[in-house]
Structures are given as structure tokens and as C-alpha cells.
Amino acid sequence: MATSIAIPQSMLPSDGRFGSGPSKIRSEQVDALQSAGRTVLGTSHRQAPVRQLVASIREGLADFFSMPEDYEIVLGDGGASAFWDIACANLIRRTAACGSYGSFSAKFAQSVASAPFLDDPAIFKSDPGSYRLPELTENADAYCWAQNETSTGVAAPVQRIAGSREQDALIIVDATSGAGSLPVDVSQCDAYYFSPQKAFGSDGGLWLAALSPAAIARATGLADDAGCDGSPRWIPPFLSLRSAIENSRKDQTLNTPAIATLIMLAEQVRWLNANGGLAWSSTRCAHSANTLYAWAQGSDYAAPFVSDPAARSNAVVTIDLDEAVDASQVIAALRANGIVDTAGYRKLGRNQLRIGVFPAVEPDDVEALTHCIDYVVERL
Ligand SMILES: *Cc1c(COP(=O)(O)O)cnc(C)c1O
Numbered sequence: 001m002a003t004s005i006a007i008p009q010s011m012l013p014s015d016g017r018f019g020s021g022p023s024k025i026r027s028e029q030v031d032a033l034q035s036a037g038r039t040v041l042g043t044s045h046r047q048a049p050v051r052q053l054v055a056s057i058r059e060g061l062a063d064f065f066s067m068p069e070d071y072e073i074v075l076g077d078g079g080a081s082a083f084w085d086i087a088c089a090n091l092i093r094r095t096a097a098c099g100s101y102g103s104f105s106a107k108f109a110q111s112v113a114s115a116p117f118l119d120d121p122a123i124f125k126s127d128p129g130s131y132r133l134p135e136l137t138e139n140a141d142a143y144c145w146a147q148n149e150t151s152t153g154v155a156a157p158v159q160r161i162a163g164s165r166e167q168d169a170l171i172i173v174d175a176t177s178g179a180g181s182l183p184v185d186v187s188q189c190d191a192y193y194f195s196p197q198k199a200f201g202s203d204g205g206l207w208l209a210a211l212s213p214a215a216i217a218r219a220t221g222l223a224d225d226a227g228c229d230g231s232p233r234w235i236p237p238f239l240s241l242r243s244a245i246e247n248s249r250k251d252q253t254l255n256t257p258a259i260a261t262l263i264m265l266a267e268q269v270r271w272l273n274a275n276g277g278l279a280w281s282s283t284r285c286a287h288s289a290n291t292l293y294a295w296a297q298g299s300d301y302a303a304p305f306v307s308d309p310a311a312r313s314n315a316v317v318t319i320d321l322d323e324a325v326d327a328s329q330v331i332a333a334l335r336a337n338g339i340v341d342t343a344g345y346r347k348l349g350r351n352q353l354r355i356g357v358f359p360a361v362e363p364d365d366v367e368a369l370t371h372c373i374d375y376v377v378e379r380l
Contacts, residue, residue: 092170108174178315194208201359299374315357318352
């Protein structure tokens with residue numbers, strides 16, 4: 001039985017969490033919870049202690065992304081999935097062009113397609129394992145895609161689509177699992193949004209976004225138009241980006257946030273900046289990812305799923321296994337040894353391992369993981 005394989009203690013990684021989100025939370029983040037326990041946890045999010053925490057996250061992320069002066073970090077409850085609906089309701093005027101190349105990018109394109117007040121989006125589709133950016137589209141007012149397609153381990157560039165500026169179109173990038181791991185110049189987009197449970201190793205439930213002045217103006221304008229120009233758009237109050245912007249400027253959220261999530265996120269942002277910011281974290285993630293890709297290429301039973309090396313993600317690594325090796329057995333054996341969440345995305349349906357190599361994951365642990373996989377496969 002796969003689960004009876006015992007990997008020698010000396011071979012095991014120091015931490016066995018390799019999930020693609022939720023992902024490893026460092027013990028210092030849990031310590032931060034402990035020390036905030038009596039002062040911040042369980043207190044009002046409208047008072048100074050929690051507002052200072054939100055301020056430190058907003059300022060810390062602005063530093064981390066070397067954000068242009070006139071961009072703003074905005075946050076709210078609901079995670080990146082909520083931001084999909086927020087983008088439909090507050091950022092797309094009428095017509096979006098969407099890249100679709102995996103579960104997450106497809107889900108967003110589907111949200112746009114099903115919004116009754118929006119035109120059918122132009123969808124630029126490619127097979128899982130590759131990416132396709134949306135192309136210049138007549139009448140488009142927004143271009144949308146994912147920087148890191150978490151379901152397939154593909155990374156796409158973040159860059160303005162040539163001609164989109166002349167259309168006053170917004171660039172809206174789902175950076176949920178890319179932000180914090182992959183290099184980015186946020187001035188190349190208008191909304192760069194993510195959740196804290198991936199590269200920021202916190203818990204889920206919040207969304208965060210770096211917004212450009214153009215995105216803020218679009219959100220405010222659409223909110224003002226709603227209901228008074230003959231084409232009323234009802235924006236559910238919970239999904240109002242204008243409310244989120246107004247609250248964020250006061251270092252608050254529209255409704256009650258998970259304060260524990262904020263504490264762990266603030267600690268992670270502090271840790272990342274203290275180590276050298278995005279340049280440091282993206283180098284560290286690239287190193288970890290390369291360890292896995294190089295190991296797979298040298299292995300006689302494993303290979304990177306993404307064939308184009310330039311499209312391989314340095315945040316979420318997908319490795320196909322030879323059909324003679326049953327990935328589900330490898331995953332079960334690893335789990336029995338405390339190495340968890342290495343399964344491929346279920347709906348992709350491949351004989352595959354998928355490994356989150358976010359900044360919190362130690363590069364040495366990634367190296368150890370490769371030896372553990374070899375150990376298990378030799379004994380299956
Ligand atoms: C995880 C993920 C989401 C969904 O995030 P939630 O916080 O669960 O709503 C959206 N997009 C991408 C690319 C993701 O990886």
C-alpha cells in the first residue's frame with residue numbers, strides 16, 4: 001500500500017505544506033496572532049489598533065510593489081472570487097476581452113458572459129498548459145486575464161495591450177496566486193487583484209487590489225451613472241467598489257473583516273519587505289520552481305506539464321507523471337508522511353503533481369521534496 005511507505009525522517013522537508021492555496025503559513029505569523037491576541041483580536045475594526053494594521057498592509061504592499069504614487073491599495077471581504085463580480089459590476093462598462101486558459105481565467109470570463117448588463121465578452125482561448133492574452137478588440141473597455149493560472153501552472157505577462165490606452169480601456173489582472181511570487185510592474189495594469197492565502201501565506205476571505213486612477217475613476221463613474229441614465233445598473237452594496245475605495249482610504253473595510261487574516265497578512269508583508277521585497281521573493285520562488293523543473297526534466301518518469309519554458313510558473317509548478325506511476329498513489333504516500341496538498345487541479349484530470357512554491361516555502365524543502373518523491377516512486 002502506498003500509504004505504508006515510510007520516508008526516512010532525515011529526508012523529509014522541515015515543513016510539508018506545498019499547497020497552491022491555502023498555502024503554508026509561517027510560524028512567525030501564528031506568533032503574531034498570539035501576541036496580538038489580547039490587544040487587537042476581538043476589537044473593533046473601526047478603531048485605531050485594527051486601522052493601523054490595515055494601514056500597515058496598505059503601505060507595506062505599496063512599497064512591496066513599488067507602486068506608482070497615484071495608485072491605491074484597496075481591500076474588502078470575499079476573496080478574489082468576490083472581486084470577479086466586483087469587476088463585472090464596477091469596472092467593465094460594457095465590453096470586455098478576456099484571456100481564457102484554465103479554470104480560473106475561464107471562470108472570470110464566464111462571470112462576464114453571464115452579467116446581464118454587459119455584452120458578451122470577446123474570449124481569447126488557449127489550451128490548458130499555455131496562455132493567450134486578449135487581443136485588441138473593437139469597443140472593448142476592459143482587458144482581463146490571469147497572471148498565474150493556478151489550475152495549470154502557467155504564468156502570463158502583465159503588460160498593456162497595444163492600442164488599449166487609446167480606447168480608454170482598463171487592464172484587469174487576476175493576480176491571486178501570482179502577486180508576491182512573480183515579478184510585476186503594476187503600472188502596466190489598472191487593477192491587480194489577489195487573495196491573501198496564496199503567495200502571502202495568510203488565510204482566505206479578503207481581496208486586495210492595486211488600483212490605478214483610471215480604475216478608480218471608472219468605478220466612481222459607473223456608480224454615479226447607475227440608475228439615472230436610462231440604463232440603470234444595480235450595484236449590490238456589498239459589491240460596490242466605490243464603497244470599498246472610500247473605506248480603504250480610512251484604513252477600514254465596508255463590513256467586518258477577519259482580523260486574524262489581517263494580522264497574518266501584515267506580518268507576511270513586513271517579512272517580505274524586510275528580506276528585500278518583490279525582487280527577493282520572486283528570485284526565491286524562481287529558484288524553488290527551477291529545482292522542480294530541473295528535477296522533472298532529469299527524471300525518467302516525470303516532466304513539466306507546461307511545454308513552453310517561458311510560460312512555466314514560478315509560483316505553482318505542475319509536473320506530469322508517466323502513466324506507469326499513479327500520481328494519486330504518490331500523493332497519498334506523501335500525505336501519509338506529512339507532505340500535503342501536492343495534487344493536481346481536480347478538473348484538469350491529469351496524472352499530475354502540483355506544488356505551490358510561494359515565498360514562505362523554503363527552497364531547501366523543495367529540494368527535499370524531489371528526493372521524497374523519488375523515494376516513494378521507487379517503492380510503489
Ligand atoms: C485561488 C484563486 C482564485 C479564487 O480565490 P478565492 O480567494 O478563493 O476567491 C481566483 N483566481 C485565481 C487565479 C486563484 O488562484
